[in-house]
Amino acid sequence: xGGQEDVKQLEECSVSNALGTWVFxxxxxxxAIPVGIKRKSLGPLVFFGTTGTMLDxxxxxxxxxxxxxxxxxxxxxxxxxxxxxxFAETSADS
Numbered sequence: 001x002g003g004q005e006d007v008k009q010l011e012e013c014s015v016s017n018a019l020g021t022w023v024f025x026x027x028x029x030x031x032a033i034p035v036g037i038k039r040k041s042l043g044p045l046v047f048f049g050t051t052g053t054m055l056d057x058x059x060x061x062x063x064x065x066x067x068x069x070x071x072x073x074x075x076x077x078x079x080x081x082x083x084x085x086x087f088a089e090t091s092a093d094s
Contacts (some may be wrong), residue, residue, distance in 0.1 A: 008017050012070070021057075021059055021060045024059070026052070028048035028049050028055075029049055031044075031047060032044040032045040032047070057070065
């Protein structure tokens with residue numbers, strides 16, 4: 001059950017981070033508008049708009065994966081510390 005919870009948390013984090021970023025989308029639109037007007041085409045808007053959106057999604061997912069990895073490392077360090085403490089305790093009893 002814990003594995004499913006981790007996947008759900010990672011999925012929720014990915015979605016919230018992907019929706020929370022907007023910088024590349026705005027930059028793509030700001031580049032595309034003058035280029036599209038000059039070329040009299042919607043092609044640059046489609047290209048730069050979708051590219052910016054994809055970059056926002058990718059950056060959000062990368063940030064979430066980084067947070068997840070850090071959380072896992074802290075959990076492993078805590079488990080190692082607890083195992084080391086219990087080993088020292090049993091060694092002292094012997």
